[in-house]
Amino acid sequence: MKRILTIIVLLTMGGLQLSAQTKNKAKAVTKVTKVSAAVMANGNKIYGQYCLSCHMADGGGVQNMNPPLNGTSYVLGDKTRLIKVILNGFSQNVDIDGESYTNVMAPHNFLKDQEIADVLSYIRNSFGNKASGISALEVKAVRAKNKK
């Protein structure tokens, strides 16, 4: 555990250093943030409780109703947009890979910053996805700017 912590600290420092160099903090941090086993375990637990009943155990969603979470730009792309889906829910008419999904997702703003961070990090690294994790600080920042 101690070793993992050391690695994280080192990586974060590296990230900060890198960001100072590139002046592109978000991008640099994105590249180096690792998702720990503890985050994955907690994310999995939250997923099972709040997400699985619609998005399914394999993250594949439900045809015409609930969008899949694997390989979509909504999950793998812009973190702010993704965090807002959790905070505000989702009921827009969008096509994902040419398919539309009609079910309403209720806001999940009752989840704590850490819980949202963990479940999103889990989703971004499950079902064949591979993307950077999301931190509680990032969630906090989005929540602060989020209207209502």
Next chain:
Amino acid sequence: MNRNLLKYVLAATLITSVASFYALKSDKGVKADPDNAGLKLPEGFGALKVAETGAKARHLVVTPQGDIYVKLAKPKEGKGILQLHENSDGKAQLTGGFGNYGGTGIYLKDGYLYASSNQEVFRYKLNDQNVVLSPDQPEKIVTGLKMGRQHETKSLVLDNDGNLYVNIGAYSNSCQVQDRGYQSPGMPGCPILDSAGGIWQFKANKLSQSYGDGIRYATGLRNVVGLDWNQQNNQLFVMQHGRDNLNSSWPALYDVKESAELPAECLYALKKGDNAGWPYLYYDQIQHKKIVAPEYGGDKKKEADTKYLDPAVAYPGHMAPNGLLFYTGKMFPEKYKNGAFIAFHGSWNRAPEPQKGYFVVFQPFKDGKPSGDWEIFADNFSGTPEKAAAGRADHRPCGLAQGADGSLYVTDDSKGTIYRIIYTKK
């Protein structure tokens, strides 16, 4: 020319033509596919794949002349209704398409083809061969119906007195303040019910009707996709899609197992003015009771007001009944006559428990009333039991129709396969 040779040639020609005549004869008629189209059926039945449309095939009708009209959820190449024609062996090919709108409902009655988008109902005049005369000029019968992002389809059926019945689904799960929200309470006096969450009756031949012209025939129905007119007792029957999310919205009251099983998917026999009670109640098929919804003060035990309609039959939860058909044909054995076939599209809200459905059920009826236990009639649309349990079915049954010879047709809105089930035992 040698006389003998001529004799031989004539003889050979005769033999060939007789042989080919017999070959033709034995080929004639509808035959089941060797694998029964992948379906599991009761003994004596067979099935064939009539066509692979590759479209989201919802409800369908079949004319006595062997034309099939299929309503698509989403238009394919700009066509929302596909027209196919059957060969003598039962296989059909695409002959055309029209109607640039997606939707579910389609019905044939008194020389007209009725079809719905998710907000309107159109009708097309047919010639004496049941072919649509002017595919680009339908009459708009109903317009301006409410459509949410969920339960948006408008299934339809006609009675024998010139009336059209249209489902207007509630654009909500349980009329919560925050739809599908965590412990979100129900809206007092659910305002959705004034224009959705029920069956509306319109005139079949009057143009441009909307809410003001129609009658809210029955209310308190969350969403109906499968519905049919029972000719035996002249009554409308509908299959309701029961509410979701008992566990995810109310985890303190319902565990995942209870949430998978509850509430029932209900068959209702409707009369004008009936109220089935959504969103205030759901039907618990294990307790055999109408239970107050948790959004409206329910605790899983408290019974609802007895003024609400009881279901005619209650089926396990979340199986999504999308097709209902009363069988009036002569092909199937006597027990099927006047009974109901129900196409269960298959569940999703049973997760993390195994999913269920993806089959066609037979519900016996006697004198216009359900009589006896339902049974699975056609199974394995999913491909394997594992695919059904995972909710990853190959095919998902949706619409039902009866052919002139008494065959039962089933659509699949996942891959667009059209199935035909026949009785083969002599």
